[in-house]
Amino acid sequence: MNSKPSTSNHRCRFCSTELEHVLCDLGLSPISNAFVRADRLAEPELFFPLRVFICHICWLVQLPEHKSPGQIFDHDYAYFSSYSQSWLAHARDYTDAMIDRWGLDAGSLVVEIASNDGYLLQYFKQRGVPVLGIEPAGGCATVARSKGIETEGKFFGVSIARELAAAGRQADLLLGNNVLAHVPDLNDFVAGLPILLKPGGVVTMEFPHLLNLIRHNQFDTIYHEHYSYLSLLAVERVFAAHGMVLFDVQELQTHGGSLRVFARHTADASKPVKPAVEALRAIEISLGLQNLEVYQAFGERVRESKFKLLEFLIRAVREGKKVWGYGAPAKGNTLLNYCGIRTDLIEATVDRSPHKQGMFLPGTHIPVLDPESIALARPDYLMILPWNLQDEIVAQMAHIRDWGGKFVIPIPEVRVLI
Ligand SMILES: [Zn+2]
Numbered sequence: 402m403n404s405k406p407s408t409s410n411h412r413c414r415f416c417s418t419e420l421e422h423v424l425c426d427l428g429l430s431p432i433s434n435a436f437v438r439a440d441r442l443a444e445p446e447l448f449f450p451l452r453v454f455i456c457h458i459c460w461l462v463q464l465p466e467h468k469s470p471g472q473i474f475d476h477d478y479a480y481f482s483s484y485s486q487s488w489l490a491h492a493r494d495y496t497d498a499m500i501d502r503w504g505l506d507a508g509s510l511v512v513e514i515a516s517n518d519g520y521l522l523q524y525f526k527q528r529g530v531p532v533l534g535i536e537p538a539g540g541c542a543t544v545a546r547s548k549g550i551e552t553e554g555k556f557f558g559v560s561i562a563r564e565l566a567a568a569g570r571q572a573d574l575l576l577g578n579n580v581l582a583h584v585p586d587l588n589d590f591v592a593g594l595p596i597l598l599k600p601g602g603v604v605t606m607e608f609p610h611l612l613n614l615i616r617h618n619q620f621d622t623i624y625h626e627h628y629s630y631l632s633l634l635a636v637e638r639v640f641a642a643h644g645m646v647l648f649d650v651q652e653l654q655t656h657g658g659s660l661r662v663f664a665r666h667t668a669d670a671s672k673p674v675k676p677a678v679e680a681l682r683a684i685e686i687s688l689g690l691q692n693l694e695v696y697q698a699f700g701e702r703v704r705e706s707k708f709k710l711l712e713f714l715i716r717a718v719r720e721g722k723k724v725w726g727y728g729a730p731a732k733g734n735t736l737l738n739y740c741g742i743r744t745d746l747i748e749a750t751v752d753r754s755p756h757k758q759g760m761f762l763p764g765t766h767i768p769v770l771d772p773e774s775i776a777l778a779r780p781d782y783l784m785i786l787p788w789n790l791q792d793e794i795v796a797q798m799a800h801i802r803d804w805g806g807k808f809v810i811p812i813p814e815v816r817v818l819i
Pocket residue numbers: 413414415416417418456457458459460461
């Protein structure tokens with residue numbers, strides 16, 4: 402089904418080849434962070450296609466753009482990084498590692514692209530390293546500034562990179578966590594990096610690894626704000642086209658398996674390419690990331706995973722069990738909308754972020770409550786939507802076992818934790 406050439410009229414956002422091959426089609430879905438207020442439940446919502454393509458020339462897996470980023474990352478944007486404890490620990494460890502490895506001090510400048518509410522830069526600031534954030538979401542930028550973190554309220558690209566470089570503000574360390582995959586104009590974004598980077602400086606970028614999406618069936622990490630699904634092979638190619646070399650790579654456990662790549666100017670000979678880069682490149686090739694059939698088999702697995710989840714939920718509800726969700730992440734909204742799961746199957750979900758509590762999930766209108774309400778409702782099953790935070794959530798919510806409650810993980814296939 403997916404092997405038929407499509408007449409998509411979409412072109413690859415990196416190499417402009419016409420996109421002919423569909424990786425998977427999750428139907429129509431609302432923007433995942435468009436939480437609905439109680440007084441707007443009766444109003445219409447916008448749904449957009451979630452159809453992912455693979456470019457057979459550069460192997461960039463991508464979702465065509467349907468909405469301008471200004472519409473997605475507006476003031477209602479509900480994601481505040483600081484509400485996840487494990488993400489904060491990750492940010493602190495990164496800070497310590499980078500200060501040690503690159504000898505950053507009071508004379509350096511660390512610039513973070515998509516700095517959110519300052520969740521990461523606060524740790525550099527605490528250690529006396531000057532910082533600058535770049536964050537277009539107004540609510541997040543305001544919170545960051547209130548913490549004393551200077552923040553440019555703009556989208557990153559060539560234009561702001563030139564502005565800052567002209568003002569003498571080039572970065573010794575230029576980083577972006579979970580932003581590279583989220584930029585619609587990939588070429589403008591990556592072209593800005595070597596401009597803002599000081600000669601001899603280092604770029605680090607973290608992004609979910611395409612290999613894990615394919616291998617572990619993480620189709621719920623597909624959502625509209627997530628434009629590119631990145632392999633080392635594809636990122637190397639994009640960076641090389643803009644005058645940068647990836648000289649190191651680390652595999653991380655965050656977001657179900659991410660890569661942290663280290664890049665420098667192509668001309669900077671002071672940092673030789675580490676063997677880890679060649680090793681991972683070889684793994685990606687051997688597992689088929691340059692083979693269309695490997696991508697096409699994924700679509701079938703996604704459908705099967707939906708059927709199994711629905712079978713589980715329908716059986717549970719027919720048996721009179723109460724099912725709740727835990728968390729209200731973007732990936733949860735993809736999963737619930739694709740599978741058509743509403744309050745008939747999952748009564749409610751909870752989230753620690755006060756910005757989401759009292760709202761309703763987009764499309765499915767499942768209410769988002771305070772985690773405290775779980776102890777009152779005593780659900781039989783608690784389905785963990787941000788499964789990448791599974792260990793943290795199971796530890797926090799261990800008390801559900803007092804009334805026989807069980808944790809359910811939906812991905813790669815539904816399973817109940819014993
Ligand atoms: Zn391409």
